[in-house]
Each structure stands twice: as C-alpha cells, then as structure tokens.
Amino acid sequence: MGLLVSFAPDQKEDKKKKSSKGGMDAASEFKSQVAGYRQACKAALKPFRYSFGRTTYFNYKPYNTMKEVEVALILNSDYKFTFNADGVTVEPIQVSVYNKPASYNNRILIFEKKSVSGGSFEFTSEKLLENMRNHYKEKGLSDYELEKILLSKVYVDYTIPAIDEEFEEDPDTGRRKVVVKRGAIVFASGYENLGYK
Amino acid sequence: MDGVAIKMNTMKNINVLLLGVVIFFFACGKDEASQHQDETPVVDEQITENVIIEESSDFAFAPPSPLEIAAFFKQAGLVYDQTILNPVSNKDLYQTKLKKSLNFGVYAADLATCVVNDQISDAKGYLEATEYLANEIGMSNIFEETAMTKFKENISNTDSIIMILTEIQMNTIEYIELNGKDDLEVVYFAGAWIEGMYLGSLTIMEQDSGNVVQQLASQIEFGNRIATGLEVIEDQDPEIIYIRNGILEIVNAYQNCESIKNLTDEDVDLGRLQMTKAELKEISELIVALRNDMIE
Numbered sequence: 001m002g003l004l005v006s007f008a009p010d011q012k013e014d015k016k017k018k019s020s021k022g023g024m025d026a027a028s029e030f031k032s033q034v035a036g037y038r039q040a041c042k043a044a045l046k047p048f049r050y051s052f053g054r055t056t057y058f059n060y061k062p063y064n065t066m067k068e069v070e071v072a073l074i075l076n077s078d079y080k081f082t083f084n085a086d087g088v089t090v091e092p093i094q095v096s097v098y099n100k101p102a103s104y105n106n107r108i109l110i111f112e113k114k115s116v117s118g119g120s121f122e123f124t125s126e127k128l129l130e131n132m133r134n135h136y137k138e139k140g141l142s143d144y145e146l147e148k149i150l151l152s153k154v155y156v157d158y159t160i161p162a163i164d165e166e167f168e169e170d171p172d173t174g175r176r177k178v179v180v181k182r183g184a185i186v187f188a189s190g191y192e193n194l195g196y197k
Numbered sequence: 198m199d200g201v202a203i204k205m206n207t208m209k210n211i212n213v214l215l216l217g218v219v220i221f222f223f224a225c226g227k228d229e230a231s232q233h234q235d236e237t238p239v240v241d242e243q244i245t246e247n248v249i250i251e252e253s254s255d256f257a258f259a260p261p262s263p264l265e266i267a268a269f270f271k272q273a274g275l276v277y278d279q280t281i282l283n284p285v286s287n288k289d290l291y292q293t294k295l296k297k298s299l300n301f302g303v304y305a306a307d308l309a310t311c312v313v314n315d316q317i318s319d320a321k322g323y324l325e326a327t328e329y330l331a332n333e334i335g336m337s338n339i340f341e342e343t344a345m346t347k348f349k350e351n352i353s354n355t356d357s358i359i360m361i362l363t364e365i366q367m368n369t370i371e372y373i374e375l376n377g378k379d380d381l382e383v384v385y386f387a388g389a390w391i392e393g394m395y396l397g398s399l400t401i402m403e404q405d406s407g408n409v410v411q412q413l414a415s416q417i418e419f420g421n422r423i424a425t426g427l428e429v430i431e432d433q434d435p436e437i438i439y440i441r442n443g444i445l446e447i448v449n450a451y452q453n454c455e456s457i458k459n460l461t462d463e464d465v466d467l468g469r470l471q472m473t474k475a476e477l478k479e480i481s482e483l484i485v486a487l488r489n490d491m492i493e
Contacts, residue, residue, distance in 0.1 A: 051262045056253045071259040074269045075412050148468045152415035
C-alpha cells in the first residue's frame with residue numbers, strides 16, 4: 001500500500017543529517033511532530049466523541065497529485081471533522097470533500113478549502129448535508145425530499161500541487177538524486193455522543 | 198501466513214524504538230476529558246538511522262468505530278444475544294497471525310456490542326480476549342496495564358467503559374499510524390467489518406428496517422476498499438485470498454441485485470434504496486457463511 005520513500009534528511013535550509021533534537025534524524029523528528037498534530041486534531045473534536053483518525057503522508061512531485069480518504073459514516077449521526085495542517089509546510093494544498101469518489105464524473109462538491117498550509121480547521125456533517133441539500137434544491141427537489149438526503153460516505157481529497165524538483169548528490173554513491181519534500185495532513189472524525197443515548 | 202506483518206522486510210528499517218511511542222491514556226487520577234487535552238506523544242529519543250516513511254496510498258479509508266456500528270444496530274432493533282457473538286473461548290483456536298488479527302477485529306466488534314447493550318459482565322470476557330489477541334499480534338501497547346482494573350472499577354458505569362474502549366480504539370489507530378502497519382490495519386478492519394455486517398444481517402432478519410438496509414448497503418460498498426487493501430498485502434496467503442474473495446462475492450452479489458442495478462446516484466443520495474427480502478436473504482447468507490468460516 002503506497003510508495004516506499006526513503007527520506008532525504010533535509011527539507012529546507014537545514015542540510016545536516018541529524019537535527020539538534022536528541023539526535024533524531026529528520027524523518028524521526030517529522031514523525032514525532034506529526035504524532036503531536038494528531039493529538040491536537042483529536043483534542044479539537046471536543047465535544048464530539050472520537051471515531052477515527054487518518055494521517056495522510058505525501059511527497060511533492062513535479063506534477064499535481066491527489067490522495068483520497070473515503071470516510072464511512074453512520075446514517076443520521078452527527079459528526080465533526082477536524083484537520084491539522086501543521087505538517088503542510090512546503091506548498092499549500094487543497095482540501096475538497098465530495099459525496100462520491102474521484103472516479104465519478106458527477107460527484108457533488110460539498111466542502112472546499114484552498115491554500116491549506118499550517119493551522120487547523122473543522123466542519124460538521126450537518127454543514128456537508130446542508131450543502132448537499134442546496135445542490136438538490138437548485139435542481140428543484142421538494143423540501144420533503146430534501147429532508148431525506150443521506151450522507152453515508154464522504155470523500156476527502158487532498159490535492160498536492162506540483163513543485164520544482166531539487167537535486168542533491170548522494171554522499172554514498174556520488175549520484176544525483178531527488179530531494180524528497182514531504183508533508184502530512186491529519187484528519188480525525190468524532191460523533192455526537194448524545195445521538196446514541 | 199504467519200505474517201500479516203507483510204512488508205516487514207521493507208519496514209524493518211524503521212527503528213523498533215518507534216514502537217515505544219504509543220501513547221497511554223489511562224493515567225490514574227485524571228479525569229477523562231482532561232486526559233485528552235494533556236496527552237503529548239512520548240518519543241524515545243535514541244538516535245535512529247535510515248528511517249523510512251511510507252507515503253500514504255492514493256486511496257485510504259476511514260471506517261466508523263465498532264462502538265458506533267454496535268450502537269447503530271442497537272438503535273435499529275438488534276436484540277442482544279450473547280450466543281450470536283464469537284465465543285470468547287475461540288481465542289485459543291487461532292494459531293496464525295492472520296487469524297489472530299482478523300479475530301482481533303471480530304472481538305472488537307463483539308466487545309462494542311456487549312458494551313452498548315450494557316452487558317458489562319460479558320464485555321469483560323471480550324476485553325480479555327481482545328487483549329489476549331492484541332498481545333499475540335504484537336500490539337500489547339494499546340492496552341495499559343491497568344486497563345482491566347479500570348474496567349472492573351467502572352463496571353457499573355457504561356459511559357466510563359465506553360471511554361475505555363474509545364481509548365483502546367485511539368491507541369490502536371495510533372499504533373498502526375506510527376508504525377506503518379497498513380497490512381495489520383486492513384486485516385483488523387476486515388475482521389471488524391465482517392462481524393459488523395454479520396450483526397447487521399441479523400438485525401435485518403429480525404427487523405424490517407429500511408434504515409438498516411441503507412446502512413448495510415453503505416457498509417457493503419466499503420467492502421471494496423477492504424478487498425483492495427487485502428489484495429496488496431505482499432504475502433498472499435490462501436486464507437487472505439479466501440477472505441478477500443468472500444468479501445468480493447458479497448459486494449458483487451449486492452451490486453448485481455436488480456434493486457441496486459437500477460438505482461441512480463440521486464436515488465442513493467435521497468435514501469430511495471430498497472431491497473427485496475430475497476435479495477437481503479441472499480446477501481445475508483453470504484455474510485453469515487464468511488463470518489462463520491472466519492471465526493473457526
């Protein structure tokens with residue numbers, strides 16, 4: 001599952017293999033930082049109860065790329081979705097939420113946030129439902145039918161922009177290699193506990 | 198396969214010290230809410246070399262927690278019956294890591310079912326079985342040493358028990374994410390998914406609930422993701438292939454139902470999905486058969 005990528009030790013100006021933090025290398029340090037982002041993301045779910053979390057690691061490429069997370073929901077439950085983008089430091093990404101996967105031509109965009117880089121944001125399933133209703137309202141559906149709209153799954157798409165590749169010399173082989181520039185965005189979902197009382 | 202730890206060869210460069218990063222949430226003397234806020238990851242700071250981080254796959258999934266699924270089926274009318282769950286004593290039957298991982302997921306679903314139905318006495322056995330299998334597959338860190346003690350102390354407080362299960366769920370996901378255990382994750386979810394579908398099938402048999410059909414349909418489609426995840430596991434043990442084929446058989450049977458084939462996207466969005474009793478029976482039988490094979 002996924003491409004195995006060996007971390008280039010440096011991402012920005014710091015060209016040293018070891019960071020100053022307890023001798024951890026860049027990859028270890030990044031993982032440690034992302035673990036902290038996950039905690040922040042989970043804490044932001046309050047007052048909803050934790051359901052699931054998903055960290056998406058990505059590497060910037062010289063072309064646009066996309067990663068998708070399919071989120072299954074329990075019908076008629078209220079959810080809160082939180083994101084932490086502190087691990088997005090190279091170039092901002094775009095976060096879009098649809099009712100269908102990317103393979104569908106006619107899917108409905110129900111949330112979008114452009115230029116996501118650092119910080120956090122959140123929204124609820126009610127907001128997504130409202131956007132779904134608005135979509136169908138414009139198509140002329142009655143209020144009766146609009147109330148029946150279900151959201152059993154949503155698809156979170158991360159669009160990662162292209163960057164200019166940078167190269168460095170491999171100290172072991174002397175060959176030129178691409179400097180891997182990576183990022184991570186953390187997602188967590190929580191459900192309204194009172195809905196189960 | 199004695200190896201859900203597939204890709205271990207590729208992941209072995211990850212320093213095992215990272216395994217120690219799992220976070221414990223059951224610290225004594227703290228209230229539950231503040232525990233969430235205060236926790237910070239504890240990272241072993243020994244030097245690591247050649248750390249590899251796997252880029253996430255282009256398509257990933259985020260299933261509902263076993264607690265949510267169990268609560269949904271309870272609300273939908275599933276009557277608690279311990280005899281429909283995977284007996285705790287079966288835990289000793291599972292010899293391979295695959296079987297242990299699958300049934301770790303099954304027991305997680307059963308444990309949640311006990312708890313949401315206030316069957317805490319039964320839940321204790323399932324917690325022990327879950328912990329036993331977690332230890333067997335190298336995930337002992339998701340249970341704090343005092344988890345069982347806390348469970349016993351809160352035996353009359355279902356909400357606190359749910360909090361303990363939620364913490365275990367969080368720790369499980371954290372463990373998987375920290376250690377890149379994608380293969381373990383998909384097998385665990387496969388087990389929980391099949392058990393959840395099984396309980397949903399029984400609910401449909403007992404209750405003619407349209408809402409359950411909608412939920413079950415949504416969950417069935419999720420099977421495609423799990424099947425894809427099982428397919429990319431490196432060590433294609435015959436048992437993995439069997440489980441994957443069983444899941445695909447369920448998904449295909451669902452997609453080939455006349456009631457489903459004629460649905461438009463709008464029909465699905467507007468909750469117009471309906472299935473005949475014969476269709477539900479056919480799919481339910483496939484689910485029950487696969488589930489019963491899995492727990493043997």
